[in-house]
Structures are given as structure tokens and as C-alpha cells.
Amino acid sequence: MYHLNSSTNQEISLKSIFKESSTFTQEMIEKTLMRNDSNYVLYQDVLLLMRKLSEEFREILIIKEIGKTHENRPIQMIEITLKNSSQNSMLITGAHHSRELSSIQLPLLTALQLCHGYYHKDQETINFLQNHKMLLIPIINVDGFNYISEKFTQFGKYPLKRKNMNSDYENGTECDTSQKYFKYYLTGGLVTEFDDVMSGVDLNRNYDWDFGNGGGSSNDPCNEQYRGPYPFSESETRAIRDLVEQRQNDLKVIYNIHTYGNLLVHPFSHQKNNILAEKFPHHAKIYEEIWDEGPFPKGNERGNAQQVVGYEADGEACDWIFSKYQIICASPELGLQTYLANDFILSNREVVKQIIGQNFKWIKYTMRKIGPQLKLSIVKATKALLSDEINIVLRIDNTGLGDFKLTHEQKFDRRYHIQFETNYLTHIQILNGEATSRYLGADQSQIMTFTPHQDIPSRGFTTVTIQGRLNENYYTKLSKSQKSAELDDQYVTIEYKKYPLLQIEPQTLEIPLNKILKYNTISLSVSEIFNELLPQNSYRAWLSINLVLITICIIAIVGFCLFKMKKTLWEKYLINNQVRLNSQRFLDLKQNLIIQEPYLNDAMSRTDFILV
Ligand SMILES: [Zn+2]
Structure with missing residues (x-):
């Protein structure tokens, strides 16, 4: 039984489930993506869920048919966005292989999460939907999944049907279902009615890339x-x-989900040795970033099919998509770091929930990456030793897959050189960008907001230079309350760990997507930079200058004392105007004394040197 239609008189609405909590809970997964009699959903359940999504969230979600299957069933795609124009898009597909049931749950979970976020007015979700499109095809192999669902309804057992239902190429001889390993294709024993389980075409070997060659x-x-x-x-x-x-220009990332394993499989799966990094270093870096930052479940491995599953796969979907369009495409095998997750049909309900819940995390991360993803780093921040002039060079990298575009209004009102004052700086000049500032409150810090003066294309960067002078009242204006002032949380604060003398080491700061999308600007707290950095540096400079002066003084004092001691010593010998020298060496000494210790000349001229 499926929860959404468990009530005979009335279907249960998704909104009534979402209302229970503003965070998406495990219980919501249970109610929408699992049956009572199984840890998965059947074909009819998916159709019901998709219908309810489109009825209850029609302002953001529509269902489109992208084609028909061999048995003439519609292949349906869920499209979710708040903007219907061309947008950076992400596509997630499930069930190239029909028995991989969690690969159907994950795209559906993505739809539910977005609708849940929209229902609760979650800012990040709304920002995403205002600027992007999510495309979800939960079932590609609809016929195979329908077959599995029918058999489960009839026998309470899942046949492990992988391929589609097209038996046209068998030339009238049915595939042998009594073969030795047939039992493997059922969960729970051999049933003679599972006659179509071995026929059909493997859809993930049917794409036009190295078809049948490797x-x-x-x-x-x-x-x-x-x-x-x-x-x-x-x-x-x-x-x-x-x-x-059709959508090659909008599609930034495609995930064709599979089970099982705990793997991120990406091109080129038709090769033993993967040439991705060598031929496409730029794209290899993007795969690496997604995998590094995902986060993927513990123990996840990454590479082509040979590297992670130990065999080649020709005619694979992502090989074709990436090779033809250079769209980032991967075929993740869902799993966890436990043997309990290693099967197509899992009996442990908690493990199934964990698999789709944990693997949604990297889907969510990728949603941030398909748009602009800005990273700000301070390339250099310097202050002249004996003046108050400061110079800060900021670099803004767009590591996302979408271009960072300034809005029309910003372009229209573009100003390149703006001078303004802050509590801390005078004569500020922003080069290569625009800036505005606002006070956070009386006696508190001032915020400087700047906008780079140009679009930053995907994987490109721009720099912004800030020049200015420290306000002469700067030091007196610093107070404890300013340093500990709570900053408005819409602004980014920067933490610096090292304070080398007058030279700040480059630090990187990731700017959260919602900040970029909401304001289309990058905001920095001036007080954070100058309170935290420059006082430290000024203090260091002051300290180091003093250290030098103190050292010079000590050397001078010690030198003076030694000189005094030496003079006293010699004068003691010369006091009687008579010195007895007992060898030639002392004659030399006398000569040296005249040359090297001239202050003794007077005393020596009045002294008789007697050689003994
Ligand atoms: Zn598969």
C-alpha cells in the first residue's frame, strides 16, 4: 500500500505532509517514496506522485512527455522552475536499468525537496528556481519498471529486470529463463511467470559513442x-x-542515476585508461570539484567504469553526452559505505532512506554549481611602512558552470571610479568595479558593497582593486564594541588566520549562492578587513621598528661600556709614564696602539717604552 492513496475517500495531499516540518524529514521520505509492503514505489505510485506534484505545485512544476517507450508508454519529465525562459538547467534521470529502484527514488526526492522548500518559502530554493531549471526523468525504462511493478503486485516478488521490453531482436526464440543463474533474477525464489526477465536491450549500451567497439x-x-x-x-x-x-545550451550537468555501489562513474567508460584528464583537463577539474565538495557518502570512489567497477562499458549514455556536447555528465551508482547497501532490492528500510537521503547532498551541491559560483580571494593587501596608504587586490573567480551576469540596471548605471569615506579609510577608490556603502548603525562599522564592472564567464575571473588611506582618526575610533559588533547576516565576513608583516597571505572565501543571486553583488565588511587586518599589521610594523631601535640601543650601550673598560685598562698600564716591554712583540704592540687606539696617543707620548 502507498501512503498517498491509502485513504479510500480522499487522497492525502503533499502539502499536508510538508506542513508538518520546515525541514524535509525521514518521515516525509517514508510517506512519499516508500510503500508499506516494500521499501520502494511501484509504477502506479510514481504516476500518482507525479500527478499530485503537478496539481499542487502548478506554479513551479509541469510534466512533459519527451517520447514514448517500445510499448508506447509516455516517458515523462518533471520540469521545475519559476522562470520559463532559457535557463541554466540540470537533468537527473533514473532507471536506465529498471531494477535499480533507488535510482527512481532520488530524482523524485529532488522534486519533493524543491516543492517542500518552495512551500516553506526557503530562500535558497526560491533563488534556485528563479534562476535555474531542474529537469527530472524518474523512469527512462518505463516498460521494464512497469513489468517489475506488475510482477510485484501479482507475486509479491521483484524480478530483477534490467533491460527494456523490446524482444524484436530475438528472432522468435525466447530467451532461456531456466538458465543456471535465473534464480538470481528474482528476489525470493523461482517463479515460472517471469518469462520476459532476460529479454530486451540494455539502454545504457545503446548510445552512439564507441558503440559495440570496446x-x-x-x-x-x-x-x-x-x-x-x-x-x-x-x-x-x-x-x-x-x-x-534540444537543450544542449542550457544543460550544465546531467546525472544518469544507477544502483548499486558507492561510485561516481564518469567518462570515458569505454576505455581502459581514462584520457579525460589528458584531453579535457578543464572538465576533469570540474568532476574533481564536484566529487571533492559533494559531499558524497563515505568511501565513495570516482573514475570511469574500468577504474571503479573493473569493466569497460561502450555505448554508455554519459560518454555520448560528454563527447558530443561537453556537458558535465556522470552515472553515479548509489550506495553507502556498508555491505547492507549492496544490492538492487534492499530489505533494510533505514538503509534505503539513508541511501537516497545522503546521496541527495551532492545533488544539492550541484544545484549551486550550475549557476555562477563565486569565490573571492585577497590576492594582495599591502600598507606602506611609513604612510597610511593601503592597497587591496581582490580576485573573484567564477568556478560555477553558469556565467555571472550583471543585471541590465547595473550595467546602465555603471560607474567605474567611486570615492567615498568610511570610518576607517579616506580617499577610497575602487578600480574595476562599483561600490556603495551603508552604515550598520551609529558608531558601528560601515559596509562597502562592490560589484565587478564586468560579467564573469563560467570558469573565468576578474579583479577588483581597492586603494585608500587610513583615516587619521582611525586608531582612536577603534573600540571594543566595534570589534565585537554583530554583523548583519546577509553580509559575508572573512576570517584570517595569518598575519605576516604587511603582507596578507591569500585567503579564499566562498560566497554563498543565495547572496549572489539575491543581490547580484559581493558584499564585504570593511570593518572586518580593516579591524582585523590592518591593526594587526600596524601593530606588527610598530613592534618591529621598536625591536630594531631597542637592538641598536643595546648594541650602543654594550659598545660604549666595552670602550670604557678598555680605556681604563690601558690607562692603568700607562699611568706611570713607563712601560716595560719584554719582547719585539710589544714594540709592534706599541705601534698598533698608536694606530688603532688613537685616544691613547696623549698618554703614550708621555710614556717611556723600555725593551727588557
Ligand atoms: Zn544501471
């Missing part, structure tokens, strides 16, 4: 990896091909 596919129609007679022979793969073709 390895990991078969030309035997009854084989699990049967690739079909030619590339795109199947209506399901043609639907994906046409969609990607």
Missing part, C-alpha cells in the same frame, strides 16, 4: 548487456538524445 556490451539479445542492433535503435534512448540535443 567491451562491456554484447550482441546476444538474451545477454544482460545486449546493446541492440545499432546506436539509438531504442525509442527510450532516442527520447534522451532528442532532449539533450
Whole structure:
């Protein structure tokens, strides 16, 4: 039984479930993505859920048909956005292989999370929807999943059907279902009615990239990896091909979800040795960033099919998508760092919830990456030793996959050189950008907001230079209350760990997406920079100058004392105007004394030197 239609008179609304909590809970997963009699949903449950999503969230969500399956079922795509024009888009697909049931749950969870966030007016969700599009195809292999769902309803058992339902290439001879390992394809024992489980085409070997050339596919129609007679022979793969073709300029990331494993599989899976890093270093870096920052579940591994699962896969979807359009595409195998997650059909309910919950985290991270993702770093911040002039060079990198574009209004009102005063600086000049400032309150710090004066393309950067002089009242204006003043949380604060003398080491700060999207500007707290950095540096400079002076004084005092001691010593010898020298060496000494210790000349001229 499925929770959403468990009431006979009335369907349960998604909004009534979302209302219970402003965070998306495990219980919500339970109610929307799991049946009572199984840890998954069936085809009819997915159709009901999609209908309810489109009815209850029609202002952000529509369902489109992108093609038909072999058995003429619609292949449906959920499109979620607040803006219908061309936008940076992300596509998540499930069930290229129908038995990989959690690969259907994850795209559905993504739809539910966005609707839940929208329902609770979550700012990050709304910002995402205002600027991006999420495309979700929970089931590509609809016929295979329908077959599994029918058999489960009939027998209470899941047949492990991988391929689609197209048996046209078997030449009238049905695939042998009594084979030795057939039992493996059922959960719970052999049932004779599962006759179609071995037929069909492996949709993830049917794409037009190195089709049938490398390895990991078969030309035997009854084989699990049967690739079909030619590339795109199947209506399901043609639907994906046409969609990607149409939206190639908007699509920034595509995830074709699979199970199981705990792996991020990415191009090129038809090769033993992956040439991705060598031929596409720029893209390899993006895969690396996504994987590093995901976060992926513990123990996750990354690489092409050979690197992570130990076999090649030709005609693979992401190989074709990446090779043809250079769209970042990966085929993650969902899992966790536990053997309990290693199967297609899992009996542990908590593990299934963890799998989709934990793997949603990197989906969420990627949602930030398909737009502009700005990182601010201080390249250099210097203050002249004996003046109050300061110079700060900021670098803004766009590490996202979307361009950072200034709005029309900002472009229209563009000013390059703006001078203004803060509590701390005078004669400020922002080069290469625009700036405004506002007070946080009486006697508190002042915020400087600047906008780079140009668009920053994806993976590009720009710099902003701030020049100015410290206000002469700067030091007297610093107070404890200013230093500990709470800053408005819409502004970014920077923490610096090192304070080398008059030279600040580059530090990187990631600016949260909602700040960029909300204001389309980068905000810095001037007080944070100048309170925290410059006093430290000024103090260091002051300290180091004093250290030098103190050292000079000590050397002078010690030198003077030594001189005095030496003079006293010699004068003691010369006091009687008579010195007895007992060797030639002392004659030399006398000569040296005249040259090297001239202050003794008077005393020596009055002295008789007698050689003994
Ligand atoms: Zn798969």
C-alpha cells in the first residue's frame, strides 16, 4: 500500500505532509517514496506522485512527455522552475536499468525537496528556481519498471529486470529463463511467470559513442548487456538524445542515476585508461570539484567504469553526452559505505532512506554549481611602512558552470571610479568595479558593497582593486564594541588566520549562492578587513621598528661600556709614564696602539717604552 492513496475517500495531499516540518524529514521520505509492503514505489505510485506534484505545485512544476517507450508508454519529465525562459538547467534521470529502484527514488526526492522548500518559502530554493531549471526523468525504462511493478503486485516478488521490453531482436526464440543463474533474477525464489526477465536491450549500451567497439556490451539479445542492433535503435534512448540535443545550451550537468555501489562513474567508460584528464583537463577539474565538495557518502570512489567497477562499458549514455556536447555528465551508482547497501532490492528500510537521503547532498551541491559560483580571494593587501596608504587586490573567480551576469540596471548605471569615506579609510577608490556603502548603525562599522564592472564567464575571473588611506582618526575610533559588533547576516565576513608583516597571505572565501543571486553583488565588511587586518599589521610594523631601535640601543650601550673598560685598562698600564716591554712583540704592540687606539696617543707620548 502507498501512503498517498491509502485513504479510500480522499487522497492525502503533499502539502499536508510538508506542513508538518520546515525541514524535509525521514518521515516525509517514508510517506512519499516508500510503500508499506516494500521499501520502494511501484509504477502506479510514481504516476500518482507525479500527478499530485503537478496539481499542487502548478506554479513551479509541469510534466512533459519527451517520447514514448517500445510499448508506447509516455516517458515523462518533471520540469521545475519559476522562470520559463532559457535557463541554466540540470537533468537527473533514473532507471536506465529498471531494477535499480533507488535510482527512481532520488530524482523524485529532488522534486519533493524543491516543492517542500518552495512551500516553506526557503530562500535558497526560491533563488534556485528563479534562476535555474531542474529537469527530472524518474523512469527512462518505463516498460521494464512497469513489468517489475506488475510482477510485484501479482507475486509479491521483484524480478530483477534490467533491460527494456523490446524482444524484436530475438528472432522468435525466447530467451532461456531456466538458465543456471535465473534464480538470481528474482528476489525470493523461482517463479515460472517471469518469462520476459532476460529479454530486451540494455539502454545504457545503446548510445552512439564507441558503440559495440570496446567491451562491456554484447550482441546476444538474451545477454544482460545486449546493446541492440545499432546506436539509438531504442525509442527510450532516442527520447534522451532528442532532449539533450534540444537543450544542449542550457544543460550544465546531467546525472544518469544507477544502483548499486558507492561510485561516481564518469567518462570515458569505454576505455581502459581514462584520457579525460589528458584531453579535457578543464572538465576533469570540474568532476574533481564536484566529487571533492559533494559531499558524497563515505568511501565513495570516482573514475570511469574500468577504474571503479573493473569493466569497460561502450555505448554508455554519459560518454555520448560528454563527447558530443561537453556537458558535465556522470552515472553515479548509489550506495553507502556498508555491505547492507549492496544490492538492487534492499530489505533494510533505514538503509534505503539513508541511501537516497545522503546521496541527495551532492545533488544539492550541484544545484549551486550550475549557476555562477563565486569565490573571492585577497590576492594582495599591502600598507606602506611609513604612510597610511593601503592597497587591496581582490580576485573573484567564477568556478560555477553558469556565467555571472550583471543585471541590465547595473550595467546602465555603471560607474567605474567611486570615492567615498568610511570610518576607517579616506580617499577610497575602487578600480574595476562599483561600490556603495551603508552604515550598520551609529558608531558601528560601515559596509562597502562592490560589484565587478564586468560579467564573469563560467570558469573565468576578474579583479577588483581597492586603494585608500587610513583615516587619521582611525586608531582612536577603534573600540571594543566595534570589534565585537554583530554583523548583519546577509553580509559575508572573512576570517584570517595569518598575519605576516604587511603582507596578507591569500585567503579564499566562498560566497554563498543565495547572496549572489539575491543581490547580484559581493558584499564585504570593511570593518572586518580593516579591524582585523590592518591593526594587526600596524601593530606588527610598530613592534618591529621598536625591536630594531631597542637592538641598536643595546648594541650602543654594550659598545660604549666595552670602550670604557678598555680605556681604563690601558690607562692603568700607562699611568706611570713607563712601560716595560719584554719582547719585539710589544714594540709592534706599541705601534698598533698608536694606530688603532688613537685616544691613547696623549698618554703614550708621555710614556717611556723600555725593551727588557
Ligand atoms: Zn544501471
